[in-house]
Amino acid sequence: MKTDAQLQQDVMAELTWEPSVHAAQIGVQVKHGVVTLAGEVGSYVEKWNAERAAERVHGVKALAIEMTVALPEFGKRSDADIAQSAQNILGWTSSLPADAVKVMVEGGWLTLSGDVEWQFQRQDAANSLRYLSGVTGISNQIAIRPALSATVVKSDIEAALKRRAVADAKGIVVTVNGADITLTGDVHSWAERDLAKRSAWGSAGVRNVVDQMSLVC
Template sequence: MKTDSQLQQDVSAELTWEPSVHAARIGVEVKDRVVTLAGQVDSYAEKWSAESAALRVAGVKAMSTELKVHLTSLSKRTDTDIAAAVDNVLEWSSLLPAGGLKVMVEGGWVTLSGDVDWQFQKQAAADSIRFLMGVVGVSNQISIMPSLSATLVKSDIEAALKRAALADAKKISVVVRGADVTLSGTVHSWAERETATSSAWATPGVISVVDKMTLAT
């Protein structure tokens, strides 16, 4: 198992390797395999890229972010302009239901609400506005409306885990109550953890996924 010092070096190296991040302005601290990122970035997209880069590093247990988005004068937009841009992007997305989402912008922070049928649609909505100029953060409050009986969810998720070829798919426990899924067990990396939760979210009818999985030491 990596020491905190080794993890700190690896996360710093991953940030330096990521071309969309100004690594020199981001501080990295690690305690008990929990990574804290601090510093200043020029956009919400850069903040997201830094967080994603840190989570890619093997051995990272969890992450806390204290990164602040400080827009340059050329990047600033009024909330009205940002809201109009978000509306246009969502309207032009073929993945999202027409007119099914609501947008609120305050101080550059975008809040999305409304209903969709699938988790990938909820994620696509947030992904589509991440790189818009002037956005400093996104709160994704979109709800997923179940479309299938929850009795089929457990077997569908277990089959998806096998298709994903996880090393120890049988060691991941799937508990379904209504349309809520709880995953527990042990995985060997953050990538395996992400694969397991993504498989659960990709199952029709799932409206929430609780991740109780632990990383193998």
């Protein structure tokens, strides 16, 4: 098991390895496996990439984000301009039904709302806006509206875990309560944890996935 000092060095090295991140501007602190990232970055997408880089490091139990986005002068735009661009992009995103997602912008921060039927649509909405100039952050509050014909079956999700070669599929317990899924059990990496959650989200009509899995390093 890595010490906090080793984990700090590994996270710093991964940030340096990530070409989209200015690692020198990001401070890394570690306590009991919990990594805190602090500092100023020049764009929301750089902040997002720094978070993903830290998650890739084996041994990271949790992340605390204290980074702020300080846009350069040439990157600043009015909220009205950002909102118009965001609506255009959402309109061009083929996976989204027309007018399904609404955008509110305040200080460059986007809040997304509305209803969709699938988790991938919810993710596509946020992903399509991540690289938009002038954005300082995104709150994804889009709700998943269960399809009227959808039946969430415990065995279907468990089968998906096995198909996708989740190493500890047998150790992950799937609990279904209506359209809400709860995952418990032990996993050994962030990648395995994400794969388990994506498998659960893969059933039509899933409204919420509660991650209560434990990361065992």
